[in-house]
Amino acid sequence: MDSRLPCTVADPVAKTVVRIAADKSAIPGGLVPALHAVQEALGWIPPEAVPAIAGAFNRSRAEVHGVVSFYHDFRTTPPAQHQLRICRAEACQSMGADGVLAEAERILGCRMHEQTADGSMSLEPVYCLGQCAVAPALTVDERLWVRVTPDRIAEILDQARQETL
Incomplete structure (x- = not known):
């Protein structure tokens, strides 16, 4: 050494x-x-x-x-079990990503750059997923979701939780 x-x-x-x-x-x-x-x-x-x-x-x-x-990519706390990343680039914002983010924060009980109290999910920004034509976009872990609406976010999060059971 x-x-x-x-x-x-x-x-x-x-x-x-x-x-x-x-x-x-x-x-x-x-x-x-x-x-x-x-x-x-x-x-x-x-x-x-x-x-x-x-x-x-x-x-x-x-x-x-x-x-x-x-650098926002570096974590100084242990990661959550799942990472929800919502695109914050202009195309996604213009297609309703702010509403998706607001609903995700409400459901998860945490804000951007935080994680749920039980450590099961973190909420992070990403600044372009390259899916502008089918915005707004997000990822849960490595899975990509497009044309996401506030109404769909609960279903997406439930599916992510069920996949780990």
């Missing part, structure tokens, strides 16, 4: 973070790929991983935290 990599995370997590940070630190501009790799491996970027990543890239913890907090 590289002595430049301070790590205070739990042992299995520490090994993963240290390995990824060491692998990516040799790559110019490797900080963002390292953060993506940590998130892919762990599902999120635990705050305790920041010191190891900072050490590997000879950056301050504040700099690494700044990168993590700047």
Whole structure:
């Protein structure tokens, strides 16, 4: 293990973070790929991983935290069981995505960038799914839904919940 990599995370997590940070630190501009790799491996970027990543890239913890907090794709909390992503691009908004979002927030009891109290679903924005001709669009996990209306969102969410039973 590289002595430049301070790590205070739990042992299995520490090994993963240290390995990824060491692998990516040799790559110019490797900080963002390292953060993506940590998130892919762990599902999120635990705050305790920041010191190891900072050490590997000879950056301050504040700099690494700044990168993590700047990009919306990075999660600093464990992910929900399912991710609902509603397109917020102009075409979807012009076709009624705001109404879909409002109904999703009402049903789930959470707002954008949050998750349900039971951790079963998170609500996230996405800024184009490439489905402008059949807007508004959303995804539940990797499944794409198009021409979504506020009336359909409850059915879509029920179907997602049933698929995991």
